[in-house]
């Protein structure tokens with residue numbers, strides 16, 4: 001275990017440095033960009049190593065896995081949920097989930113609102129957009145987002161703080177840049193409209209292979225897994 005985790009601190013230092021450089025290149029305010037360590041499939045010991053190196057924000061993609069790992073970790077870890085969320089798993093979530101990045105359909109919106117009302121909890125979410133129109137990927141089509149946000153306005157226990165996307169697989173960095181730019185453009189267009197419970201300040205985009213590009217295109221949350229923890233087993 002010690003051996004497997006030994007590189008995590010060093011890799012985090014490198015990632016932070018690369019983020020800093022991307023922020024400088026794009027002349028952005030560094031306080032507007034957050035690194036999420038995507039800890040899915042990683043053992044608690046690996047997450048602890050990242051925590052020791054100062055990382056506090058982590059992302060998991062399966063509710064079950066989060067439920068197994070989170071109790072063994074410090075209480076001030078901040079948890080983000082990035083994977084497809086089944087409606088029957090919402091009941092297992094609690095206020096230690098800082099943000100749900102994968103709000104991608106009406107049924108999930110409805111379930112979150114109902115559970116939120118029952119417990120007096122307001123969920124912080126991002127709307128997942130399938131900006132690449134990749135049939136293999138989840139997310140709303142860009143043209144579906146305005147109607148969806150209108151529905152969010154009718155769900156007082158759900159707040160939307162921005163948009164999230166997962167880049168298409170096997171495309172060039174140039175194409176990925178185009179997708180990031182489109183997501184930002186969609187956000188900018190929608191921001192001029194006002195819906196209750198909607199404030200599109202966050203853009204969750206960019207992973208291990210393209211987080212610097214994402215920052216240059218306006219990402220506020222980058223989700224990095226393998227570059228921190230190493231390849232997933």
Ligand SMILES: *Cc1c(COP(=O)(O)O)cnc(C)c1O
Nearest residue numbers: 038061082207208223224225226
């Ligand atoms: C796994 C995952 C990531 C991290 O991917 P890496 O390539 O390991 O950086 C980011 N976002 C989502 C939604 C993921 O499922």
